[in-house]
Amino acid sequence: MTRFVLRRLLAMIPVLLGVVLLIMVTIDLIPGDPAALMLGQGATPEMVAKLRASLDLDQPLPVRYVRYIARLLRGDLGRSVREGRRVNTEIADVWPATVQLGLAAMTLAVAIGIPVGMMSARRPYSLLDNLVRIVSLAGLSMPIFWTGIMLVVVFSLWLGWLPAGGRGSWYHLILPAVTLATPSIAMLARMTRSTMLDVLREDYIRTAQAKGVATRGVMVRHALRNALIPVVTILGLQTGQLLGGAVLTETVFAWPGIGRMLVRAIFARDYVLLQGGVLVLAVTFVMINLLVDLSYAYLDPRITYQ
Amino acid sequence: MTRARLGLLAAALALVLAAAPVSSGPAAPVRGGTLTIGRPVDAVSLDPHFETTAPGAWIYQMILEPLVTMGPDMKVRAALATAWRVMSPTRIRFTLRRDVKFHDGTPFNAAAVKFTFDRAFDPRSISRWASLAGPIKGVEVVDDFTADLVTTEPYAPLLHSAAMVFAGIVSPTAVARLGADFSRRPVGTGPFKFEEWRTNDRITVVRNDDYWGPKAHLDRIVFRVIPEESARMIALRTGEVDMVLVPAPAQLATFARDPGYTLAQATGLRVVFIGMNLTRSPLSDVRVRRALVMASNRKAILQNILEGAAGPSDGILAPGVFGYKSLGLDTLYPYDPARARALIQEAGFRPGPDGIMQRDGIPLTLTLITARGRYFKDAEIAEAYQAQLREIGVRLEISFLEWATVFTMVRAAVLDAHMFVLGWVTTTADADYTLLPMFRSDQVPPRGWNTWRYFNAEFDKLVDQARTSLSPREREELYGRAQEMIARDIMFVPFYVTKEIALMRSHVKDFVPHPIEYNQGFQYVWIQK
Numbered sequence: 030m031t032r033f034v035l036r037r038l039l040a041m042i043p044v045l046l047g048v049v050l051l052i053m054v055t056i057d058l059i060p061g062d063p064a065a066l067m068l069g070q071g072a073t074p075e076m077v078a079k080l081r082a083s084l085d086l087d088q089p090l091p092v093r094y095v096r097y098i099a100r101l102l103r104g105d106l107g108r109s110v111r112e113g114r115r116v117n118t119e120i121a122d123v124w125p126a127t128v129q130l131g132l133a134a135m136t137l138a139v140a141i142g143i144p145v146g147m148m149s150a151r152r153p154y155s156l157l158d159n160l161v162r163i164v165s166l167a168g169l170s171m172p173i174f175w176t177g178i179m180l181v182v183v184f185s186l187w188l189g190w191l192p193a194g195g196r197g198s199w200y201h202l203i204l205p206a207v208t209l210a211t212p213s214i215a216m217l218a219r220m221t222r223s224t225m226l227d228v229l230r231e232d233y234i235r236t237a238q239a240k241g242v243a244t245r246g247v248m249v250r251h252a253l254r255n256a257l258i259p260v261v262t263i264l265g266l267q268t269g270q271l272l273g274g275a276v277l278t279e280t281v282f283a284w285p286g287i288g289r290m291l292v293r294a295i296f297a298r299d300y301v302l303l304q305g306g307v308l309v310l311a312v313t314f315v316m317i318n319l320l321v322d323l324s325y326a327y328l329d330p331r332i333t334y335q
Numbered sequence: 336m337t338r339a340r341l342g343l344l345a346a347a348l349a350l351v352l353a354a355a356p357v358s359s360g361p362a363a364p365v366r367g368g369t370l371t372i373g374r375p376v377d378a379v380s381l382d383p384h385f386e387t388t389a390p391g392a393w394i395y396q397m398i399l400e401p402l403v404t405m406g407p408d409m410k411v412r413a414a415l416a417t418a419w420r421v422m423s424p425t426r427i428r429f430t431l432r433r434d435v436k437f438h439d440g441t442p443f444n445a446a447a448v449k450f451t452f453d454r455a456f457d458p459r460s461i462s463r464w465a466s467l468a469g470p471i472k473g474v475e476v477v478d479d480f481t482a483d484l485v486t487t488e489p490y491a492p493l494l495h496s497a498a499m500v501f502a503g504i505v506s507p508t509a510v511a512r513l514g515a516d517f518s519r520r521p522v523g524t525g526p527f528k529f530e531e532w533r534t535n536d537r538i539t540v541v542r543n544d545d546y547w548g549p550k551a552h553l554d555r556i557v558f559r560v561i562p563e564e565s566a567r568m569i570a571l572r573t574g575e576v577d578m579v580l581v582p583a584p585a586q587l588a589t590f591a592r593d594p595g596y597t598l599a600q601a602t603g604l605r606v607v608f609i610g611m612n613l614t615r616s617p618l619s620d621v622r623v624r625r626a627l628v629m630a631s632n633r634k635a636i637l638q639n640i641l642e643g644a645a646g647p648s649d650g651i652l653a654p655g656v657f658g659y660k661s662l663g664l665d666t667l668y669p670y671d672p673a674r675a676r677a678l679i680q681e682a683g684f685r686p687g688p689d690g691i692m693q694r695d696g697i698p699l700t701l702t703l704i705t706a707r708g709r710y711f712k713d714a715e716i717a718e719a720y721q722a723q724l725r726e727i728g729v730r731l732e733i734s735f736l737e738w739a740t741v742f743t744m745v746r747a748a749v750l751d752a753h754m755f756v757l758g759w760v761t762t763t764a765d766a767d768y769t770l771l772p773m774f775r776s777d778q779v780p781p782r783g784w785n786t787w788r789y790f791n792a793e794f795d796k797l798v799d800q801a802r803t804s805l806s807p808r809e810r811e812e813l814y815g816r817a818q819e820m821i822a823r824d825i826m827f828v829p830f831y832v833t834k835e836i837a838l839m840r841s842h843v844k845d846f847v848p849h850p851i852e853y854n855q856g857f858q859y860v861w862i863q864k
Contacts, residue, residue: 060739062739068463068466073783112379113380113515114519178566181566185573193566193573193575194570195537285536289562296739298739
């Protein structure tokens with residue numbers, strides 16, 4: 030087990046080297062010079078050239094890549110092109126907000142999505158099941174942007190119960206978390222329902238029922254645990270989306286997270302900040318997927334890692 | 336409750352009612368309270384030497400003060416300097432206030448002024464402000480409270496440069512102590528002090544109780560970032576913010592009718608236009624260019640697309656700029672599709688079978704590049720103009736590109752498009768800032784902003800002369816003649832002048848809108864209880 034984790038962590042290194050290379054090449058390919066953009070309308074070519082030199086922009090891509098990796102090994106993500114701040118600080122500023130929102134949304138998704146899926150699977154094609162399927166389809170289809178604005182209109186503007194945006198008390202977290210969780214709740218509910226339906230047809234379920242285990246016990250101990258593996262896989266993928274794809278939610282609710290930081294970095298061609306942000310997201314995503322893999326062994330004792 | 340008590344109560348009530356102002360005229364400012372402002376983007380930095388865009392400038396203009404400042408009437412006023420005298424075309428002498436301390440206790444003096452300018456114009460670091468300020472050499476200390484601002488060559492708009500918000504004097508000790516962190520915690524002499532910055536969320540400033548001048552009324556101003564337009568407007572309605580900057584144009588009329596809100600606006604300094612590339616045929620022909628102006632129904636665009644959120648424009652300069660002269664486009668080239676068609680035909684084009692003008696079998700197709708959302712309604716204007724050109728038989732092909740791409744293309748040595756949408760702010764509020772870099776022959780990209788590639792030696796002479804003349808009247812006259820040349824050779828269609836708009840709840844009093852977008856007057860706002 031320990032060896033497996035170590036091996037997986039080592040395998041992250043080439044993945045992350047590749048991620049950095051990919052970002053650098055992409056930024057290099059799109060037009061737009063960060064130095065010229067930064068200096069704006071009054072700059073002379075000499076000024077732009079000087080700034081380019083001070084930012085290492087006059088160096089060829091391979092040189093910049095090696096220099097960046099060398100700094101990275103010392104844990105230094107460099108300095109933001111536009112703001113001159115250390116990228117480490119910049120990310121430390123916005124990262125907690127994104128993690129808080131992502132965790133809240135994931136908790137909601139699990140706490141609502143899985144039980145709803147189970148209830149739905151228990152009596153397929155019942156009124157409840159049909160309702161769940163229709164509502165979850167709607168949840169999946171509504172654009173996050175629209176859901177967010179609608180929630181703000183109802184709960185902030187009309188009812189005045191919750192703040193319309195910003196980060197502060199727990200109240201501020203409710204609307205963005207619900208908005209961000211909506212598609213995930215729907216996804217998990219549908220996924221849980223369909224895998225549960227498969228599992229419930231298995232012989233061992235009939236055995237459990239025959240020997241007199243209460244319905245609740247059958248559903249939770251026998252069926253759910255076996256149905257969870259595909260659900261956990263989806264959950265892992267969804268978490269990546271929650272962390273990275275929170276840009277829209279962060280925008281609607283003025284939530285100061287990493288998504289908005291990345292968008293700003295793209296428009297300013299702030300490639301150092303962008304590299305740092307994407308790298309942090311990539312690491313998170315890889316780590317989450319490692320956790321998902323490890324959870325398989327816990328859910329299904331037949332799976333072992335060496 | 337006894338009768339006597341009731342009587343007492345009634346008497347008290349009557350007293351209270353009598354004392355309460357019955358919707359009286361201007362009330363006296365009340366001290367205290369917090370003003371919360373919603374705006375679309377966070378500041379990049381609060382260091383005036385490196386951040387010259389409004390989101391940062393709005394805040395540091397209250398923390399840092401320049402020697403002189405530009406009033407809402409666009410006249411230069413005293414700030415940290417009590418008086419100034421133009422000694423020569425390359426030198427202005429400032430007499431400084433003696434009773435001023437920075438927020439960290441450091442005394443303000445000529446050395447601090449010198450320190451500030453040395454820092455901004457340090458050739459080893461590139462300050463953004465330096466690229467806007469002109470040929471400034473630096474500051475020479477005459478005595479403790481007298482300082483000379485010196486340029487390398489005669490530069491008449493120098494006082495305007497000194498009055499820019501970016502010229503705010505910084506505390507030398509704070510810069511030494513904080514280093515790069517100064518950009519996150521600026522220390523100056525202004526009526527407000529920096530308190531807190533939560534990235535992408537909010538920046539807070541608090542009243543400076545030791546301010547040398549009239550002290551602010553508010554305890555605190557909070558600038559919140561609310562990127563989404565409708566969310567920003569909702570926050571205003573729910574009272575989470577008291578004021579919104581860059582409000583949704585479509586909702587302005589509704590709010591303006593509502594007595595619960597106040598709309599404040601000033602005509603800004605940015606002109607948004609469609610420029611023409613003179614190096615590309617057939618735009619090298621002035622008849623075609625004139626036709627392209629006559630084909631534009633600018634009034635309709637102003638009414639139907641900008642919906643009152645911007646003002647009419649008649650030139651490359653905004654009316655508030657020193658040296659502005661109306662080009663008289665509405666009389667020179669009034670909206671007249673028939674005359675425009677005639678002009679195009681004069682240039683050798685004939686209508687083709689599909690209605691598109693053609694010459695030697697080649698249809699008159701022009702390319703235009705624009706960003707979407709870089710300037711207010713830029714893409715919508717381009718599309719409306721496309722339809723208007725169609726009326727005179729000109730096909731316009733629009734490429735919607737990201738702003739960074741448009742920027743790179745117009746600044747390249749060769750511009751690969753006939754037309755482009757661009758906006759330009761006369762940041763110093765002096766015509767020199769626009770007429771020289773945008774029209775002088777040597778300012779063709781990549782050097783300057785002569786994006787139309789206009790070559791006119793006579794014009795060059797006028798702007799050079801105006802840059803060195805010490806007589807404001809002569810300068811105005813020279814700029815007037817320069818603008819007449821521009822009108823004659825016309826190479827752009829101006830669509831609007833920006834308005835600086837703030838929308839607030841009506842308990843917010845004495846906000847002063849300013850033509851310069853950076854100088855918005857939050858300082859002396861007070862909140863009616």
